[in-house]
Amino acid sequence: MASTDIDMSEADAQISSIFTSLSTPPALTLLTLSKPLLQPASPTHKRASNISSTSNGDSDSLTPASLTADLEHYKELFSKLRFSYLEQVTKEKFLRCITADPPLLVEAGENVALEGKLGAAKASLKVQKEEVAALVLEVEERARSLARRYDIFRLQTTQLQTLPSAITSLSSTRSALISARPTPSMPTTPSLSLPLPATLDLLAQRRAQIVDLDAQLAQLQRTLPPKTQQLERAEEELRVLETRKREEVQKAKEAQRGREGGQGEELERRGRWGRGVEGALRAMLEV
Numbered sequence: 686m687a688s689t690d691i692d693m694s695e696a697d698a699q700i701s702s703i704f705t706s707l708s709t710p711p712a713l714t715l716l717t718l719s720k721p722l723l724q725p726a727s728p729t730h731k732r733a734s735n736i737s738s739t740s741n742g743d744s745d746s747l748t749p750a751s752l753t754a755d756l757e758h759y760k761e762l763f764s765k766l767r768f769s770y771l772e773q774v775t776k777e778k779f780l781r782c783i784t785a786d787p788p789l790l791v792e793a794g795e796n797v798a799l800e801g802k803l804g805a806a807k808a809s810l811k812v813q814k815e816e817v818a819a820l821v822l823e824v825e826e827r828a829r830s831l832a833r834r835y836d837i838f839r840l841q842t843t844q845l846q847t848l849p850s851a852i853t854s855l856s857s858t859r860s861a862l863i864s865a866r867p868t869p870s871m872p873t874t875p876s877l878s879l880p881l882p883a884t885l886d887l888l889a890q891r892r893a894q895i896v897d898l899d900a901q902l903a904q905l906q907r908t909l910p911p912k913t914q915q916l917e918r919a920e921e922e923l924r925v926l927e928t929r930k931r932e933e934v935q936k937a938k939e940a941q942r943g944r945e946g947g948q949g950e951e952l953e954r955r956g957r958w959g960r961g962v963e964g965a966l967r968a969m970l971e972v
Contacts (some may be wrong), residue, residue, distance in 0.1 A: 782789040876887055 782791075876884075877886060
């Protein structure tokens with residue numbers, strides 16, 4: 686038990702060190718990677734054209750919106766710079782041509798040739814611009830994907846950092862519940878204290894008995910309609926017998942009242958006569 690506790694403590698220490706290293710990842714942001722380009726290591730250099738007005742100390746406070754604004758500003762500056770460069774180069778070439786001795790004059794054929802070269806150069810530049818635009822889109826999409834994955838990674842890291850404390854809390858709660866658990870008394874039913882294999886066997890037996898009882902119940906349900914018909918016929922015969930019983934009882938009561946009223950001898954005489962007729966009829970039918 687002591688060795689297990691030591692192993693658990695060592696594992697917790699290793700997990701804590703891993704979480705500590707994960708919780709302080711290197712700052713792989715776009716601003717940090719672009720510092721050598723946007724802010725060279727020169728103490729006198731200043732970024733006067735940065736419209737976000739950020740310094741080295743507050744670079745972490747920049748947002749994608751401010752970076753987009755900076756990008757648009759730089760595009761505008763480079764467009765103006767390109768126009769100024771072309772203007773200055775054109776003026777310089779023109780002045781050199783007219784001030785040279787002798788002056789450099791350009792013929793119409795040379796202009797046509799230069800226009801052809803310019804068209805080819807513009808077509809090549811357009812192709813390169815399209816390639817660069819596609820590359821920029823791919824880089825932006827990959828950057829967004831990496832940013833989403835990094836956010837998910839940080840969230841999962843934060844969730845994992847809470848696992849050791851949660852595991853420790855659950856372990857302490859489990860130990861407290863085990864220590865507070867009362868000593869189990871012997872159950873009145875022996876089947877309640879069986880081990881798992883025996884419990885599974887008993888469960889299988891009970892299920893088999895249930896299946897057998899279901900089969901017997903189905904068989905009884907199949908035999909129920911004939912029994913019901915027999916019961917109905919027996920009830921009908923019983924009703925007929927009850928009716929005959931009531932009639933005979935009524936006749937017996939009437940006979941008793943007749944004997945009590947002085948008609949007993951007449952009834953007895955009729956009875957003897959009836960029995961005689963019955964005997965004669967039986968003898969004739971047997972013959």
